[in-house]
Every structure is written in structure tokens, then in C-alpha cells.
Amino acid sequence: MTLVKTSYNRRSFLKSVTLAGGGMMLSFSWLASCVSNPKKALEMPKEWFELNGYLKIGENGVTTIMSPNPEIGQNVKTSMPMIVAEELDTNWDLVVVEQAPLNTDIFTRQLAGGSQSIRQSWEALRMAGGTARHMLREAAAQAWGVPLAEVTTATGVLYHEPSGRSAGYGEMASAAAQIPVPEEVELKDVKDFKIIRTSRKNVDGQKIVTGQPLYGLDYRKEGMLIAMIAAPPAFGLQLKSVDATAAKAMPGIRDVIVVDAYPEDYEMQWSDVSAFRKLVAVVGDTTWQVMQAKKALQLEWEPLPGGAGTPESTEIQMERMIARAAQPAREMRRDGDPEAAFARAAQVIERSYTAPYLAHNTMEPMNFFAHVTPEKAELVGPIQTPEFMEKSVSQRLGLPLDKIDIQMTRMGGGFGRRLYGHFLVEAAVISQQVQAPIKLIYSREDDMTFGCYRPTYYVTYRAGLDEAGNLIAFHVKGGGIPEQPVFPNRFPAGAVDNYLAEGWTLESNISVGAWRAPRSNFIAGAEQSFLDEVAEAAGKDPIAFRLELLQRAQENPVGERNDYDAARYAGVLELVRDKSGWDQPAEGVSRGASAYFCHNSYVAQVLDMVPRDGKLVVDKVYCAIDCGIVVNPDAAVNMAEGGIIDGIGHAMYSGLTFKNGQPEQNNFHQYRLIRHSEAPKKIEVHFVQNDIHPTGLGEPPLPPAVGALANALYKATGKRFYHQPFISEKQELG
Amino acid sequence: MATFDLNVNGKNHQVEVDPATPILWVLRDHLNLVGTKYGCGIAQCGACTIHLNGVAVRSCSLPVSAVGSQAITTIEGLSEAGDHPVQQAWLEHDVPQCGYCQAGQIMNAAAFLKNNPNPTDEAIEAAMNGNICRCGTYTRIKAAIKTAAQSMS
Numbered sequence: 001m002t003l004v005k006t007s008y009n010r011r012s013f014l015k016s017v018t019l020a021g022g023g024m025m026l027s028f029s030w031l032a033s034c035v036s037n038p039k040k041a042l043e044m045p046k047e048w049f050e051l052n053g054y055l056k057i058g059e060n061g062v063t064t065i066m067s068p069n070p071e072i073g074q075n076v077k078t079s080m081p082m083i084v085a086e087e088l089d090t091n092w093d094l095v096v097v098e099q100a101p102l103n104t105d106i107f108t109r110q111l112a113g114g115s116q117s118i119r120q121s122w123e124a125l126r127m128a129g130g131t132a133r134h135m136l137r138e139a140a141a142q143a144w145g146v147p148l149a150e151v152t153t154a155t156g157v158l159y160h161e162p163s164g165r166s167a168g169y170g171e172m173a174s175a176a177a178q179i180p181v182p183e184e185v186e187l188k189d190v191k192d193f194k195i196i197r198t199s200r201k202n203v204d205g206q207k208i209v210t211g212q213p214l215y216g217l218d219y220r221k222e223g224m225l226i227a228m229i230a231a232p233p234a235f236g237l238q239l240k241s242v243d244a245t246a247a248k249a250m251p252g253i254r255d256v257i258v259v260d261a262y263p264e265d266y267e268m269q270w271s272d273v274s275a276f277r278k279l280v281a282v283v284g285d286t287t288w289q290v291m292q293a294k295k296a297l298q299l300e301w302e303p304l305p306g307g308a309g310t311p312e313s314t315e316i317q318m319e320r321m322i323a324r325a326a327q328p329a330r331e332m333r334r335d336g337d338p339e340a341a342f343a344r345a346a347q348v349i350e351r352s353y354t355a356p357y358l359a360h361n362t363m364e365p366m367n368f369f370a371h372v373t374p375e376k377a378e379l380v381g382p383i384q385t386p387e388f389m390e391k392s393v394s395q396r397l398g399l400p401l402d403k404i405d406i407q408m409t410r411m412g413g414g415f416g417r418r419l420y421g422h423f424l425v426e427a428a429v430i431s432q433q434v435q436a437p438i439k440l441i442y443s444r445e446d447d448m449t450f451g452c453y454r455p456t457y458y459v460t461y462r463a464g465l466d467e468a469g470n471l472i473a474f475h476v477k478g479g480g481i482p483e484q485p486v487f488p489n490r491f492p493a494g495a496v497d498n499y500l501a502e503g504w505t506l507e508s509n510i511s512v513g514a515w516r517a518p519r520s521n522f523i524a525g526a527e528q529s530f531l532d533e534v535a536e537a538a539g540k541d542p543i544a545f546r547l548e549l550l551q552r553a554q555e556n557p558v559g560e561r562n563d564y565d566a567a568r569y570a571g572v573l574e575l576v577r578d579k580s581g582w583d584q585p586a587e588g589v590s591r592g593a594s595a596y597f598c599h600n601s602y603v604a605q606v607l608d609m610v611p612r613d614g615k616l617v618v619d620k621v622y623c624a625i626d627c628g629i630v631v632n633p634d635a636a637v638n639m640a641e642g643g644i645i646d647g648i649g650h651a652m653y654s655g656l657t658f659k660n661g662q663p664e665q666n667n668f669h670q671y672r673l674i675r676h677s678e679a680p681k682k683i684e685v686h687f688v689q690n691d692i693h694p695t696g697l698g699e700p701p702l703p704p705a706v707g708a709l710a711n712a713l714y715k716a717t718g719k720r721f722y723h724q725p726f727i728s729e730k731q732e733l734g
Numbered sequence: 735m736a737t738f739d740l741n742v743n744g745k746n747h748q749v750e751v752d753p754a755t756p757i758l759w760v761l762r763d764h765l766n767l768v769g770t771k772y773g774c775g776i777a778q779c780g781a782c783t784i785h786l787n788g789v790a791v792r793s794c795s796l797p798v799s800a801v802g803s804q805a806i807t808t809i810e811g812l813s814e815a816g817d818h819p820v821q822q823a824w825l826e827h828d829v830p831q832c833g834y835c836q837a838g839q840i841m842n843a844a845a846f847l848k849n850n851p852n853p854t855d856e857a858i859e860a861a862m863n864g865n866i867c868r869c870g871t872y873t874r875i876k877a878a879i880k881t882a883a884q885s886m887s
């Protein structure tokens with residue numbers, strides 16, 4: 001049992017009130033990472049005191065947990081309430097989970113997290129549940145006139161064993177609301193968990209399978225019009241002229257307007273990413289009518305002034321990257337004397353890897369509802385950064401922050417795309433201009449060609465081996481447009497005496513953004529393919545080779561800033577080696593192994609490829625994960641399966657290319673995504689059992705899958721794959 | 735503009751729309767049946783799958799004028815109580831991640847199973863290949879289809 005403080009400097013993290021109809025409500029900070037020892041944090045972030053989640057216990061015993069974290073598909077809407085319910089020690093069958101609205105008196109802040117959600121909220125959610133449980137116990141102790149220590153709980157019932165008395169939480173809830181919030185509360189021992197570590201179904205499952213309106217695109221309001229935008233067809237272009245005569249005359253069309261979403265003097269913040277400041281919007285009664293009218297627009301475009309107007313193309317970009325890679329780069333880490341070590345190496349291996357831009361392609365395209373009046377702005381839709389976008393809308397419309405209300409809906413996928421809320425600003429400006437409630441909808445083509453892409457990357461690795469096949473020098477030099485992918489302090493940094501990490505970048509007018517497991521999604525595959533090749537050159541088994549390096553990093557690490565825990569890294573490799581029977585692959589199976597650390601979690605995979613009807617198929621992927629305590633195991637397995645399929649799919653098939661600044665793919669007939677028949681036939685996920693606080697799971701399973709795929713393909717074909725998507729090297733699956 | 739009498743989920747509806755309007759937008763914008771999703775608009779992703787006389791079709795590419803009196807079934811009408819064997823199997827396997835593609839996946843699977851009560855893995859893959867799941871729930875979808883097949887037989 002651990003004790004945690006519920007306040008800091010006399011400010012409480014929680015607040016309790018009596019419900020009007022009876023029962024108790026406890027408000028708390030959903031996103032706080034309250035530490036048991038607040039001495040560590042002198043300056044507590046203000047948001048830790050903002051009460052944005054609550055739990056309500058009605059007199060009927062039903063516990064409602066209001067989660068401010070919207071769902072993008074990582075199942076946080078189920079797993080986070082599970083943590084609250086665990087410490088509350090209640091009956092999960094009596095728990096109802098609701099999505100909290102933004103900007104009411106109670107909820108002042110929301111952030112839709114990625115993989116970090118659980119990690120950041122773990123302590124706060126436990127404390128909230130623990131506090132409510134403590135107050136219920138106190139209420140029972142007072143009612144029964146017995147010592148607090150003698151009041152116990154189990155699945156939503158209070159007990160006093162000596163006297164045989166008991167009461168459901170609902171019966172004590174109103175009295176508990178009168179109890180002052182305790183200064184500290186006891187949390188359960190991890191070994192006593194009854195809800196955490198058990199699989200619980202998605203709380204929205206029934207609504208999803210019956211097609212209930214949950215998503216932004218499903219939102220509608222009385223009198224709402226539909227709006228769609230026309231953006232420049234290529235990066236580097238801006239609007240020159242509009243002739244909307246024909247479009248305006250079409251049935252159902254209310255207006256065609258020029259939308260200055262981000263005027264020149266507007267200062268963009270990171271979540272405003274947009275290459276297209278000025279757009280044309282068609283507003284009408286129905287989606288189909290607006291789509292048709294959009295086609296009738298006569299639009300002229302012109303290059304942006306200066307270098308910003310230079311049209312990019314994939315071929316030229318590749319030439320620029322190759323040329324830049326040959327130039328000196330920014331040093332990020334150096335251990336020992338890499339050049340001297342390369343000079344004396346018996347063998348030097350050098351390989352370069354590339355990957356294209358990727359679109360996020362959430363199945364639900366970008367959209368947002370806006371109703372802007374002179375008094376206020378009401379916005380509803382799928383967004384991960386409401387608090388940032390609130391500021392953007394305020395700045396753009398000149399409305400004070402408290403007049404802006406952003407409500408979040410369930411999101412049809414995120415993968416990083418909905419961190420960038422330009423569409424929300426665009427919707428607000430359109431509504432303001434046409435003076436009507438509107439829903440802005442991006443067509444798939446709009447969505448795929450608008451930007452915010454995963455950057456394109458290029459990395460060169462060099463390894464020096466001595467006579468005995470020991471890795472004595474390692475050099476990674478990576479770049480990209482416009483960001484570089486190298487993490488200088490990740491493995492194998494710390495495991496090699498002579499180590500050098502360098503990075504470079506090139507500018508471009510193509511807009512980019514975070515994409516599931518940023519940078520790791522590329523660099524992991526490159527690094528893990530390269531290590532495979534190095535292991536082969538050293539005459540070693542690929543897993544044994546990595547374990548040897550990790551042992552070195554554990555026993556006698558080089559340098560002090562190594563990001564990873566070598567023992568946990570080795571742990572997942574050993575687990576996947578044992579579970580897959582690595583040493584004895586079945587007849588005809590080509591195997592590739594891979595391991596990676598990112599977002600505080602460790603993942604290792606073995607991928608089995610087999611020939612079937614003259615083609616190669618991924619028969620099975622074994623996956624071992626160390627992400628600390630697994631809150632909701634089956635949901636965690638689902639996330640891992642998705643990450644693996646996503647990793648394989650994008651490495652194999654996907655990419656966005658450019659010609660004269662224009663994306664060459666604008667829908668799924670050109671932009672290939674992995675499909676049923678190409679997905680692994682089986683995926684087996686194993687978790688390392690430990691009591692470490694939970695860490696990310698939405699992103700970590702993806703990056704290693706690329707390496708495992710490349711390494712299995714090598715075994716199957718005898719050919720190494722350096723350039724994503726691998727299909728560009730004439731390889732297919734299934 | 736023209737008037738069309740449609741039979742959707744067993745009910746009759748009259749809509750006045752451009753004859754070229756895809757049934758997807760008639761359902762979503764005119765009948766407020768938003769369970770059928772828009773994903774690509776060009777019959778490439780399967781998110782908009784509905785049944786036309788029991789056969790799975792892509793509603794984004796089917797003009798309202800081509801429907802006539804054929805019965806339309808959407809995810810909202812697949813079962814009265816939301817308990818079609820395919821829906822139940824989806825819940826049992828906890829298939830959805832973001833969930834956006836799942837209505838289309840379920841509709842496609844339900845139509846497929848009617849004519850293929852005992853499908854092989856390869857047949858499932860072939861039948862489902864037109865339905866993209868960006869979240870990568872393919873292995874679960876396949877398992878759920880097998881469960882549904884069993885409970886339907």
C-alpha cells in the first residue's frame with residue numbers, strides 16, 4: 001500500500017460536492033501526473049489543479065466516470081476509467097463512462113493524448129478512485145460508529161466485519177460527499193488489482209457496431225449548411241482568381257467565398273500547420289450538391305512569391321537528399337574515436353535507407369462543425385488539441401477565449417493528423433463569413449492532398465567490425481525534408497565504444513506533421529535492417545548479436561545519456577526469441593527479427609514469411625512488449641496488432657510522391673493501403689509481466705515491424721530492401 | 735431534382751434530390767442515417783457498404799436513380815436489437831479501434847456469410863479485400879467472421 005498526497009501547497013487536486021438528486025461527485029484532474037513525493041516538483045504545472053474529470057456515485061450505486069480524453073482508437077475511453085474504478089474498488093458492471101464536454105465550469109482543459117495518455121494520468125486516476133473510496137469508508141465508519149480502519153470494501157460494497165454490517169456505495173454516497181477530502185489516501189498494492197490487468201470490452205462497442213452517430217462527420221445541427229474547400233492543387237501555389245458564377249447558379253448552393261483562414265499577419269503556432277492560408281469555400285445545402293459545385297469552380301493559381309513558390313518533385317528531392325547527405329552534418333553525439341576505429345576495422349559496412357512522405361489517411365476525413373456569431377464560437381468535431389485550437393480561433397476571430405466552445409467527438413482515426421487543427425479555424429472563418437452554422441467536410445482528395453505529411457527521410461549507417469566480428473565503430477547520419485530522424489541516444493548508442501550520430505535537414509514548402517511514432521516509424525526499420533546485415537557480416541545470429549550488444553550496454557555502458565534500459569530491451573528480445581522458437585523455424589519459413597524502444601516502451605518481433613501460390617505472405621508475427629503494467633490486456637493486444645499491420649502496410653505499399661508540387665496520389669486507387677489479404681495471418685502478442693507504471697502502446701508496436709518485415713523479406717528473397725515502400729522494389733505480399 | 739421513393743430498413747421514404755446523388759449522401763444528408771460512412775467516394779474503401787436486396791454494394795458509387803424499389807439495408811437496420819450474429823461476434827472479439835470502418839466491414843461480412851456459411855480463410859480475405867481498416871483490425875475481423883459463421887450455422 002502506498003500513500004499519496006491529494007494536495008500540494010494547500011491546493012487540492014480534488015473537489016467533492018453533493019449531487020442535487022443525492023449521491024456524491026468528485027472532480028479531479030484527469031491529466032495530472034501527481035507524484036507521491038511532491039518535493040521532486042517544486043513548480044507544479046497549473047493544469048494539475050484543473051478539475052477536468054469526475055466520478056459520480058448515485059444513490060443507486062451506479063458510478064459514472066466522465067473522461068475528458070476523447071477516443072481516437074486507442075481505447076483510452078475504456079482503460080482510463082478502469083484505473084479509477086480499480087482504486088474505487090467498485091463493480092465494473094455498474095460503471096458508466098461518458099465523454100466530458102469541454103469548457104463547462106468543471107472541465108477547463110483537455111488534451112487528447114497519444115501513447116502517453118495512460119502514463120501521464122496513471123497516478124491521478126488512481127488517486128481520484130482512492131479518494132472516493134476513502135470518503136465512502138469514512139462515511140460508513142461515522143454512520144456505524146466504528147473505527148475507520150475496520151471498514152473494508154469489495155466490488156462496490158462497504159463492510160464492517162466485526163459487526164457484520166454492510167452497505168452498497170450508493171447508500172453511503174450522499175454522506176460521503178459531506179466528508180472533507182482527505183489530505184492523503186492509500187492506493188492499492190499492484191498485486192491486489194482486480195480490474196486493471198483484466199480484459200474489459202470497449203465501452204462504445206455496441207454503439208459502433210450499430211452505427212450510432214459518434215463521429216464529427218455524423219454531427220448535425222438544425223439549420224446547418226455543408227461547406228467544402230478548394231485548396232491550391234500543388235504546394236507552392238496560391239489563389240490568383242475565382243470565377244464562381246457557374247457554381248453559384250447550381251442547385252442548393254448558398255455561397256462561394258474566399259476564405260482567408262490564416263492571413264499573412266497571423267502568427268501560426270505548431271498546431272496550425274497549413275501550407276494553404278487562403279482557400280475557396282463552397283457552401284450549400286447538401287454534401288453532394290457542394291461536391292458538384294466545387295467541380296464547376298473556375299480557379300486560377302499562381303506561385304507563391306520567392307523560394308516558397310518552387311515546385312517540388314520526388315525525384316529532385318531525392319537528388320537533393322543524396323547531395324546533402326554527402327556534406328558535413330550536425331554532430332549530435334560522439335563517443336570514443338569513431339574515425340580511428342573505422343580505419344582499423346577489418347570490415348566496414350555502409351548502407352543507406354529512404355522512405356517517402358506518408359499521408360495519415362484517417363478513415364474519417366478532416367471535418368469540423370462551426371457556428372460563429374458576433375458573441376460566441378461554437379465548434380464541434382474531431383480534434384486532439386482543443387486547448388491550442390481555442391487560442392487559434394480566438395486570435396483569428398478576435399473573440400475572447402471564454403467565448404469559444406470546442407466540443408470533441410469520437411475520432412475516426414488520428415495517427416497524429418488531428419493534432420493540426422487548420423480545418424477547425426477554416427470552419428470557424430467560413431461560418432463567420434456566411435453567418436450560418438456550417439459543417440466543413442474534406443473529401444478524401446482534399447484530405448490526402450492538403451499536407452501535414454510524415455516527412456521523407458534518408459539515413460546512412462556505417463558499422464566497423466574487428467577480426468572477431470565485434471562491433472567496434474558505429475556511425476549514423478540521417479536527414480530528411482524537413483526533419484531528421486536520428487535519436488542519438490538510443491540503441492546501439494551505449495553499446496559501442498566508438499559512436500557518432502549526425503543529422504541534417506532540408507527545407508521545402510510541403511507541410512509535415514507528426515505521424516504515428518514520429519521519426520521512429522522510419523529510423524527503427526532502417527536501423528533494424530542494418531543491424532541484421534551487420535550481424536550477418538559478423539557471422540552471428542541476429543538476435544544473439546543484439547543481445548550481446550545489450551549486455552555490453554547493461555554491464556559497462558558507453559556514455560551517460562542512454563535513453564533506454566538495456567535489461568528491459570534484452571527482456572523483450574529474449575521473450576520473443578523463446579515464444580517464437582527462434583532457433584527452430586518450421587520448414588519453408590523465412591524469419592526476420594527486430595526490436596525497438598520508443599515512447600518509453602520496448603517491443604521485439606519475429607516475423608514469419610511463407611510462400612503461398614507463388615507469392616510471399618506474412619504467416620505469423622510474434623510480438624513481445626514491455627510497457628509496464630498492462631491495464632486492459634485484450635485491448636492492448638488489439639493496439640499491438642494494429643500497430644504491426646500498420647507498420648507492415650506502410651513499409652510495403654504506401655507513399656506519397658510529388659510532381660511539380662502536386663501529390664501524385666489523391667485517393668485509395670492510387671495511394672495503396674494494406675488490405676485484408678496482405679495482413680499477417682496470425683499475430684501473437686506477449687507482455688513482459690512487471691509492476692512498472694504503464695507506458696505507451698499506441699505507437700511502439702509499429703516501428704519494429706518495418707525491420708522485421710525487411711529482414712524476413714531478405715531471408716525469403718536473398719535481397720535486401722532499402723527503399724520504402726518495398727513494392728517500389730517490385731515486391732508484393734499475398 | 736426528382737422525387738424518389740425508397741425502401742430503407744423496411745420503411746418507405748420519399749426524397750427529392752438530383753438523380754445522380756449517390757445513395758450514401760441520401761442516407762446521410764436526407765434521411766439522417768449516418769451509420770453508413772464516407773471514406774473515399776470512389777468504391778475503394780468499403781466504408782459506405784450497404785445491402786441492396788441483401789447484396790453488399792458501395793453506396794458512394796450507387797446513384798439514387800439506380801435503386802428503384804430495391805430494398806436498402808443499412809447498419810442501423812441490420813438487426814432490430816443490434817444483435818445480428820456478425821454484430822455479436824464483433825463485440826465478442828472487441829474488434830473496433832477507432833471504429834469508423836466497422837459499419838462497412840460488418841455489412842460486407844453479413845452479406846458474404848449469407849452465401850458462404852462456412853468460409854475458408856482465403857475466401858474471407860477475398861471477400862473482405864475491398865474494405866480498408868486504417869487501424870489494422872484485419873486479424874480480429876477475420877476471427878469475428880469465423881465466430882459469426884459458426885453461430886449462424
Ligand code: FES
Pocket residue numbers: 771772773774775776777778779780781782783792793794795
Ligand atoms: S466511401 Fe464508398 S467505398 Fe469508400
Ligand code: FES
Pocket residue numbers: 073363412413830831832833834835836866867868869870871
Ligand atoms: S477501426 Fe479505425 S479504420 Fe477500422
